[in-house]
Amino acid sequence: MPANVRFANTNALWGALGMRTLERMGLKHAVISPGSRSTPIAFALAQSKGIHVTVALDERSAGFIALGIAKSTKRPVVLLCTSGTAAANYLPAVIEARLSSTPLIILTADRPPELRDCHSGQTIAQNGIFGVYPVWSTEVAVPSTELSLLRYWRQTLVDSWQRAQSPLKGPVHLNLPFRDPLDPGATEKGFKMPAGFDLEAFTDLPKAQNPAAKVSPLNALLPLPKTGHGVIIVGPHSEAIPEEFAAAVLELSQLSGWPILADGAGTLRGDLADSGRVISTYDSILRNASAAKKLKPKAAVIVGALPTSKVLRQWLEEADVIAVQVNQPGENTDPTHSRWIRRDGKLVARGYEPVIADAKYLDTWNQYQKTALQKLAKVAKVNWPFEGRIIKEIESALTNDDRLVIGNSMPIRDLEWFYHPTKSGPEVIFNRGANGIDGTVSTAIGASMDGLHTVLVCGDLTFLHDSNALLSAKHHKGDLTVVVVNNNGGGIFNHLPVAQKNVYFEKLWGTPQDTDIGKLCAAHGVTHTRAKTWVNLNKLINVRKRGVRVVEFTTDREKDAAHRIAGLRS
Numbered sequence: 001m002p003a004n005v006r007f008a009n010t011n012a013l014w015g016a017l018g019m020r021t022l023e024r025m026g027l028k029h030a031v032i033s034p035g036s037r038s039t040p041i042a043f044a045l046a047q048s049k050g051i052h053v054t055v056a057l058d059e060r061s062a063g064f065i066a067l068g069i070a071k072s073t074k075r076p077v078v079l080l081c082t083s084g085t086a087a088a089n090y091l092p093a094v095i096e097a098r099l100s101s102t103p104l105i106i107l108t109a110d111r112p113p114e115l116r117d118c119h120s121g122q123t124i125a126q127n128g129i130f131g132v133y134p135v136w137s138t139e140v141a142v143p144s145t146e147l148s149l150l151r152y153w154r155q156t157l158v159d160s161w162q163r164a165q166s167p168l169k170g171p172v173h174l175n176l177p178f179r180d181p182l183d184p185g186a187t188e189k190g191f192k193m194p195a196g197f198d199l200e201a202f203t204d205l206p207k208a209q210n211p212a213a214k215v216s217p218l219n220a221l222l223p224l225p226k227t228g229h230g231v232i233i234v235g236p237h238s239e240a241i242p243e244e245f246a247a248a249v250l251e252l253s254q255l256s257g258w259p260i261l262a263d264g265a266g267t268l269r270g271d272l273a274d275s276g277r278v279i280s281t282y283d284s285i286l287r288n289a290s291a292a293k294k295l296k297p298k299a300a301v302i303v304g305a306l307p308t309s310k311v312l313r314q315w316l317e318e319a320d321v322i323a324v325q326v327n328q329p330g331e332n333t334d335p336t337h338s339r340w341i342r343r344d345g346k347l348v349a350r351g352y353e354p355v356i357a358d359a360k361y362l363d364t365w366n367q368y369q370k371t372a373l374q375k376l377a378k379v380a381k382v383n384w385p386f387e388g389r390i391i392k393e394i395e396s397a398l399t400n401d402d403r404l405v406i407g408n409s410m411p412i413r414d415l416e417w418f419y420h421p422t423k424s425g426p427e428v429i430f431n432r433g434a435n436g437i438d439g440t441v442s443t444a445i446g447a448s449m450d451g452l453h454t455v456l457v458c459g460d461l462t463f464l465h466d467s468n469a470l471l472s473a474k475h476h477k478g479d480l481t482v483v484v485v486n487n488n489g490g491g492i493f494n495h496l497p498v499a500q501k502n503v504y505f506e507k508l509w510g511t512p513q514d515t516d517i518g519k520l521c522a523a524h525g526v527t528h529t530r531a532k533t534w535v536n537l538n539k540l541i542n543v544r545k546r547g548v549r550v551v552e553f554t555t556d557r558e559k560d561a562a563h564r565i566a567g568l569r570s
Contacts, residue, residue: 097171485553
């Protein structure tokens with residue numbers, strides 16, 4: 001923008017400077033919740049040619065749309081709202097962003113200090129509203145044309161961009177007070193541009209790099225505990241460079257002799273399928289008391305959060321292993337409270353000190369795995385509508401050019417039990433930070449904006465809980481198929497002891513909604529289809545075109561739970 005371009009007021013200058021700074025840093029996406037107080041920033045974002053703007057009416061949904069974009073792009077996304085309770089609706093997404101190390105820059109517009117604590121409309125205490133969950137939070141000064149404050153505003157945004165990504169990835173919150181006039185075209189009495197101010201020259205910053213695309217995904221692991229009975233445990237993972245991640249984990253396994261216990265929520269099972277070192281059936285194997293005892297480890301490398309499996313966690317806790325944690329700096333990701341050593345920093349996949357390898361230990365794991373795979377295949381490959389088989393259909397339908405978003409509760413567990421790919425498969429995205437069903441559909445909408453064929457698998461309660469996401473679905477330009485596994489309630493609770501002969505079970509835990517999902521979709525202009533056969537479901541998963549499609553697949557949660565329990569115990 002040349003030096004002779006003029007602004008009508010301070011807020012317009014402030015907004016343009018701020019968003020041009022972020023654009024120069026590398027910002028590509030912003031999600032806006034409509035409102036008045038945020039007008040200076042919203043207008044500046046809309047004018048930015050290099051920033052794709054998504055407007056989402058419901059703030060809670062907007063937060064998760066931004067989260068989904070950030071999870072798929074591995075870079076910060078701006079999330080903007082007006083003053084008042086709008087910001088409060090972002091909290092679930094902020095929590096998930098922090099616990100899943102997802103970079104967001106949350107901009108909450110606010111009243112200026114003189115309009116607070118006096119019952120001014122749409123005004124609440126916004127400073128610190130997200131509590132301990134942002135990696136950094138601050139309130140920015142009221143906009144000004146003083147060069148010192150313009151430099152401060154520029155540097156605050158540069159700092160925010162960097163803090164969201166390193167060293168502790170996560171959400172950053174900036175609270176932005178604005179005085180009137182908010183309209184960028186409104187003339188402000190006494191307003192003067194700084195002499196000779198040139199916006200382009202003022203925001204001529206060093207080109208920012210995306211840290212996720214330039215560094216190795218693991219942390220330094222030297223030395224390893226000296227034992228042949230160790231395991232490498234990789235929890236849910238979504239790496240910027242999956243090939244590099246797989247190479248690092250594989251080399252660690254080769255030099256240590258330890259097997260890789262890899263969660264289904266990620267790419268390792270497929271990427272290392274032919275290595276003979278990945279154990280994908282650990283949950284089934286460790287349900288056998290004899291096998292669990294025979295395979296008891298003395299040490300473990302735990303990469304990120306632990307897998308979903310409760311059986312695995314109990315096995316680790318009983319073993320009281322020496323555990324080397326690989327995670328973000330300063331975070332403890334071991335709920336088993338083992339004797340752990342945390343390794344911060346970055347790893348290049350070379351240079352390990354060999355440990356005392358025991359080839360028989362890996363061979364024993366593989367022998368148990370062979371039996372477990374046969375058992376699990378028998379459980380999943382039934383002709384009636386069993387939820388676990390949906391994962392097998394996904395496995396056959398999606399390629400490594402596709403993306404899978406997996407919902408919590410039963411889908412993530414079915415993925416862990418029944419997903420055993422024989423080759424590289426789709427990228428997998430999930431909300432396993434807080435492990436809740438919040439915002440799952442919105443996350444998938446955000447993740448699929450890049451046009452990659454994306455399939456979400458979620459339960460009916462998860463879908464209904466985030467049904468406001470359909471407000472953003474009608475005009476979606478990505479490619480998203482939502483598979484709703486409709487068992488009319490919370491199927492995961494049928495696996496708990498409380499499900500047995502409890503007269504309040506259906507009311508308090510089963511919670512059937514009896515909602516007509518087809519009519520709900522129709523009200524939002526979203527295509528809805530009921531898949532009645534496995535062939536039909538597979539074809540619908542493979543539909544590849546722009547927009548959002550909802551595929552409903554009806555199951556019986558009581559029958560499914562009984563089949564799982566019997567099959568996994570056998």
